[in-house]
Amino acid sequence: MGINPPDTGDLHVSVEDLDAAAEYIERLKQYVEDTISWEMERIKENMKGDSNSPQIVSNGTPFGAFADARLQWQALERSTANMEAHLKGLSAKLAGLKKGTEDIAKAFRDAEERNAANGKDIERLLESAASPPGGAEPPTYPYTA
Template identity: 70%
Template sequence: MTAIGPPDTAGLTVSVEDLAAAADYIDRLQQYVDDTIRTEMERIKERMKGDNDSPQTVPDATPFGAYEDARLQWQTLTRSTANMESHLQTLAGKLAHLKKGTEEIAQAFRDAEERNAATGKQIERMLESAAQPPAGKPPAQPPRD
């Protein structure tokens, strides 16, 4: 079996603006899950409760009826709804982590760009402040050991 080497990142470019836009998009997705889908799940669960004000004539009856098949179908629907709610919570949590990670990556690149710009300006100042050698004389060479 051949070993997998590191990825070739020679042509890799990073756009901090695109990373920030991705974090905003992830935030909108998370808000949609939290605000819209979870609200609809709560509405579905409320509707599944049925009309609690009317007395049931058959003990252990479900909104689907009191027969064994109706109870099995009701249990399946209840489990399915609970699973969906659990998946939505997991999705919202993963979106929150993805957004946070994307923001951290964007900030790291932003900080690196600022450091590189500061270093470049410092090098420019050092080069500009270096004295020109007198005309006709070659620059002094440092002694060799």
């Protein structure tokens, strides 16, 4: 049992749309890095509590010093660290997505340039070809695109 390749017979690629997608991905990445990461820093600062008032009880948390309060505080710290790690991962994945989109756009742009150059070479070769013997002109056909 084999896997059939996708049918790409009518595939059309807009390099401009790919460039626009890369710019949009960059804006998303900047939003994650600037806005959301800044909010995470603000949350972590708020979690530190009031540093001007010393803890009365050792091993106390902003939730209190009893065992359940310490467990809840540890859970909140883990949750905050996990969210921060996810944001860093998201930023890295967006950077990779942007790079891949730019690479695809570059590949199609290069292919279009090669195709245009090859077309010009073929035109030049056809124009420089010798006329058929006997001086007869080759028939001309209307150009249709």
